[in-house]
Amino acid sequence: MSTTMQTYIDEAEKALLHTYNRYQVVFDKGEGVYLYDIEGKKYLDFVSGIAVFALGYQKKEYNDALKAQIDKIIHTSNYYYNLPAIEAAKKLKEISGMDRVFFTNSGAEAVEGAIKTARKYAYLKDGTTDHEIIAMNHSFHGRTMGALSVTGNAHYREAFAPMIGHIQFADLNDFDSVASLVTDKTCAILFETVQGEGGIYPATKDFMRRVRALCDERDILMILDEIQCGMGRTGTMYAWQRFGVKPDVMTTAKALGCGVPVGAFLMTEKVGAHSLAAGDHGTTYGGNPLACAAVCKVIELFEKENVLDNVNKTGAYLENRLDELVREFACVKQRRGVGLLQGIVFDRPVGEIIKRAMDEGLVLINAGTDIIRFVPPLIIKEEHVDEMIDILRRCIREAEGERQ
Numbered sequence: 020m021s022t023t024m025q026t027y028i029d030e031a032e033k034a035l036l037h038t039y040n041r042y043q044v045v046f047d048k049g050e051g052v053y054l055y056d057i058e059g060k061k062y063l064d065f066v067s068g069i070a071v072f073a074l075g076y077q078k079k080e081y082n083d084a085l086k087a088q089i090d091k092i093i094h095t096s097n098y099y100y101n102l103p104a105i106e107a108a109k110k111l112k113e114i115s116g117m118d119r120v121f122f123t124n125s126g127a128e129a130v131e132g133a134i135k136t137a138r139k140y141a142y143l144k145d146g147t148t149d150h151e152i153i154a155m156n157h158s159f160h161g162r163t164m165g166a167l168s169v170t171g172n173a174h175y176r177e178a179f180a181p182m183i184g185h186i187q188f189a190d191l192n193d194f195d196s197v198a199s200l201v202t203d204k205t206c207a208i209l210f211e212t213v214q215g216e217g218g219i220y221p222a223t224k225d226f227m228r229r230v231r232a233l234c235d236e237r238d239i240l241m242i243l244d245e246i247q248c249g250m251g252r253t254g255t256m257y258a259w260q261r262f263g264v265k266p267d268v269m270t271t272a273k274a275l276g277c278g279v280p281v282g283a284f285l286m287t288e289k290v291g292a293h294s295l296a297a298g299d300h301g302t303t304y305g306g307n308p309l310a311c312a313a314v315c316k317v318i319e320l321f322e323k324e325n326v327l328d329n330v331n332k333t334g335a336y337l338e339n340r341l342d343e344l345v346r347e348f349a350c351v352k353q354r355r356g357v358g359l360l361q362g363i364v365f366d367r368p369v370g371e372i373i374k375r376a377m378d379e380g381l382v383l384i385n386a387g388t389d390i391i392r393f394v395p396p397l398i399i400k401e402e403h404v405d406e407m408i409d410i411l412r413r414c415i416r417e418a419e420g421e422r423q
């Protein structure tokens with residue numbers, strides 16, 4: 020690394036709060052599916068800012084739409100209407116099949132809104148509070164106090180107790196573990212349709228259907244967190260759309276704005292009419308014209324460029340090529356995932372391999388300590404998958420060689 024890059028990193032470590040162990044690189048710009056650091060070194064990007072930059076970098080139409088909006092107005096307030104927010108909400112309804120939209124600035128805030136929706140819905144039904152939410156082990160829903168309270172990772176929660184109360188954890192795909200926690204106080208069952216951070220665990224069709232039936236029977240809200248697995252990543256606009264069931268409330272963010280910070284929680288008409296009302300919830304920035312101009316353009320480009328077709332095609336190819344690694348290397352135990360949300364499970368921590376890949380010009384990320392996660396831009400082609408596999412295979416071989 021050059022002394023200039025090292026100088027910037029040293030400055031960063033003096034000014035930024037040390038909440039991340041960052042990779043030793045300063046990125047400067049992106050183009051398509053490639054990133055460049057400040058020294059001009061090129062990297063193939065299989066992270067896309069953690070499932071955010073779905074359309075790739077320097078997408079001209081997207082950049083132009085943002086620039087045009089900046090020259091009109093960036094922010095007003097939710098006390099007034101604005102055209103990008105109206106258009107974005109209509110488009111989001113169309114792609115999700117949900118009825119009511121609340122825009123947020125982040126994923127965690129969308130989860131907060133979903134939790135408040137469920138509590139208010141239950142409160143309006145029986146006039147009591149202290150309602151319970153069932154969430155899942157290995158889940159990840161964000162770092163704010165409410166979202167953290169439903170995150171099934173004790174390590175993330177430990178120092179910050181007490182959490183918000185009356186949350187219980189069941190196991191994804193173990194319907195009985197969910198059903199056994201349901202009481203008259205249960206207001207919501209919340210999970211990711213495909214768990215991301217927690218290790219790339221997809222929910223099964225059977226689990227989805229049985230939870231849906233249980234929620235219908237007991238008038239409990241089924242809340243799906245689609246922040247990572249949504250926006251086309253698994254080959255349908257939202258991952259639950261493959262299952263023939265529909266949630267009552269869902270969250271979306273990450274790729275929704277493709278880099279402009281924006282999220283949303285959405286609900287059915289029925290929940291919308293019987294939960295949050297005027298004065299119950301708000302946000303200064305959420306759904307501002309700039310963020311919503313991004314949402315509009317992203318959804319438009321998804322359709323125009325047949326992003327879902329590409330995910331289905333390239334996702335299948337990625338699966339096959341990752342399966343080759345499972346067959347080839349004893350240290351690679353398993354592949355899991357759907358579409359362009361994939362993980363391969365190692366029998367050891369993967370930090371060393373990811374560092375090697377960075378040196379070789381490939382950006383990868385882990386999910387937990389033993390899993391390499393693949394969340395590339397949704398526009399990647401087979402040739403990029405091949406390029407990634409070549410580098411990764413070399414890195415695994417080298418890491419293996421040094422262990423012997």
Ligand SMILES: *Cc1c(COP(=O)(O)O)cnc(C)c1O
Binds near residue numbers: 126272
């Ligand atoms: C990233 C993520 C969040 C949190 O989103 P932020 O924008 O970081 O607050 C919540 N849920 C899931 C499933 C995520 O992947």
